[in-house]
Amino acid sequence: MADFSSPGGSVSVTADLVVLTVQSNELRVLLVRRGIEPYRGAWALPGGFVLPDEDLDAAAVRELREETGLTAPVGHLEQLASYGTPGRDPRGRVVTVAYLALLPHLPAPVAGSDAEGAAWAALPVGELAFDHARILADGVERARAKLEYSPLATAFCPPEFTITELREVYETVWDARLDPRNFHRKVTGTPGFVEPVGRSIAAERGRPAQLFRRGPARLLHPPMLRPTP
Amino acid sequence: MADFSSPGGSVSVTADLVVLTVQSNELRVLLVRRGIEPYRGAWALPGGFVLPDEDLDAAAVRELREETGLTAPVGHLEQLASYGTPGRDPRGRVVTVAYLALLPHLPAPVAGSDAEGAAWAALPVGELAFDHARILADGVERARAKLEYSPLATAFCPPEFTITELREVYETVWDARLDPRNFHRKVTGTPGFVEPVGRSIAAERGRPAQLFRRGPARLLHPPMLRPTP
């Protein structure tokens, strides 16, 4: 880090969120409708300014809570990347630190103070404000990759879930079909991926499925493989 | 992204670099000795302020060139993560966008204008200014992980290299021993990882080795596996 003898000028910093969830076999992202200029009326990623004495991660957690009402440590939140190309915001120099959140499906989102509304949008979405289409694409790509070598697919599931529900998460995020038998063997055979609850739940049809909760593993060795075609 | 009705206050943004190289079977990082307060005389990661009309990536490229004299597209450069905890810089609110660079070994580094000197330091390094120890740790961990599923180890090698040189890169970064025969089979058997040049080079002892250059592959499927113990 250099000195302040030639400071680069001051910058505004925002924390914006790519909030993904899986519902009805669709990958959905949380969007807000902008209530002010620029891009008034356009859809954008939720987010806002980092407060003067606020950590970046804390700002992301706060924005997530403001938009979803989430307070408990549910799902998953991680930093995605930062975007600071000059001109990306017509109001001036803005650097955005983007975060990626993976959540189980929740009740309807709450519109923030500066938004006219919020909604879950199925992918692919249409036009977005600023460079948010690029940020969203990066987030989706990160999520797809992380399902391979981490157990993060459980972040899309409720606390207790069936193997079939978990498989449908993979199939939805990857847009691929997985063999239920091999998937079952792989998931239950990977130590720490999921842990049996001991109870079963009856589906609408067919044999009732065992319930599982997420295990302590942080990485999958060997990874879950995405189908090649 | 929200509006400017309650801006979070302005922030200074720096682009700092974790520049890694492999030399003499050591993983080394480029450090500069700070010539000004705070942390005057302490070692720190190279970097500096993002200019008012400069892209983040461009700032990282510029800083890399200023510190190493690099101009050609050699090695690898990618964004690592951003750090903005309040108080991490005693002068005020500073958000640092860290970049990770992987380079083949180069001549002695050049000291920047605001540094008393620059040097390659073998890992682990001692105390660093600011939270640079944390940034460095994140960068090293990213590099170690990327060697598994990407051909980025070639970024540590000169344009033409032998399989043994490439293996020594893996052994150094991972601090592990790899079987030369299995490594040779894996590297030459992965399409697009390396391409034979057609010539050989004589080492000091033993049979001369074929020369290779980096192939077009961006990902390794299946990945290179780190030894478990």
Next chain:
DNA sequence: GACGCTTATCGTCAGCATGACGAAAAAGGG
């Protein structure tokens, strides 16, 4: 030049994980 030493490269083989797919178990409905 034969020999020994070193390193690069090729082969072999057992073990494990995977993909494809059959089959049994466990429910509900006609």
Next chain:
DNA sequence: CCCTTTTTCGTCATGCTGACGATAAGCGTC
């Protein structure tokens, strides 16, 4: 009771990996 559906367990061929033997191709020495 039979049929359908879904879950769960098995089987088998294949491919990748780890361990390690064997050969190739240089150099130095006697």
